[in-house]
Amino acid sequence: MSDSDNKQELGQAPLIEHLVELRSRLLRAVVAVLVIFLGLYPFANEIYTFVAQPLMALLPEGSQMIATEVASPFLAPFKLTLVAAVFVAIPYVLHQAWAFVAPGLYDNEKSLALPLLASSVGLFYTGAAFAYYVVFPLLFQFFTQTGPEDVAVMTDINQYLNFVLKMFFAFGVAFEIPIATFLLILSGATTVESLTKKRPYIILGCFVIGMLLTPPDVISQSLLAIPMYLLYEVGILFGRLVRRKRQGSESTTPAEERDDA
Secondary structure (H helix, E strand, O other): OOHHHHHHHHHHHHHHHHHHHHHHHHHHHHHHHHHHHHHHHHHHHHHHHHHHHHHHOOOOOOOOOEOOOOOHHHHHHHHHHHHHHHHHHHHHHHHHHHHHHHHHOOHHHHHHHHHHHHHHHHHHHHHHHHHHHHHHHHHHHHHHHHOOOOOOOOOEHHHHHHHHHHHHHHHHHHOOHHHHHHHHHHHOOOOHHHHHHOHHHHHHHHHHHHHHHOOOOHHHHHHHHHHHHHHHHHHHHHHHHHHHHHHHHHHHHHHHHHHHO
16 A cells, blocks of 8 residues: 555544544434423423413404414424424534534634633523513514504414514524624724724614514514614624733733743
């Protein structure tokens, strides 16, 4: 066997090990989701009732939600429970992703990546909670009170589920803006000054995104756009703090070196 063949085999060995490790991490994540799903499924109807509560509480007297498809009474709670299982398992799934990439990171990258990962999960949960406890009551109150008096409000359970899942995802992703802004500043892709000058464009972009991700009404668009902009400012604030910390450490390093000399 030639030296080139030996080098090729040595190069393939780490790749195979990484693929085996990746498969193991993915299987663990899938098993975790399935275990949580099996534990939640007996309460599928209760979970759906909890998610539907913001609308049910505002429906006119005598109104109720309906199922327009034969399988909707089964599929809608089933789908919601599966999504809830993924939602609950997100910390463990991200931990598996972290365990896969962590060996290839430097110590300073590890010390920064773990807090960013934890804060990303927390911000996503915060965005979903904001949608449920703040946005839904305001939004459904507007929808249920602006229709004609002769029109009975009876929302299909499957259509309602698609709507709230879209809103959960939109607000969860929107609340990740501080992390994205902070990473852009930290990586050097942009600067605090550049982002500050682009505020008018950011405000316009927030409302455009709100228009695309929410129903076509001013209330829901504003309820997404305004928090997005405020979170953008939070990201800039943290970027400033990190920059000052770095500048302070760089300015003290030469003095320390002279003292040591």
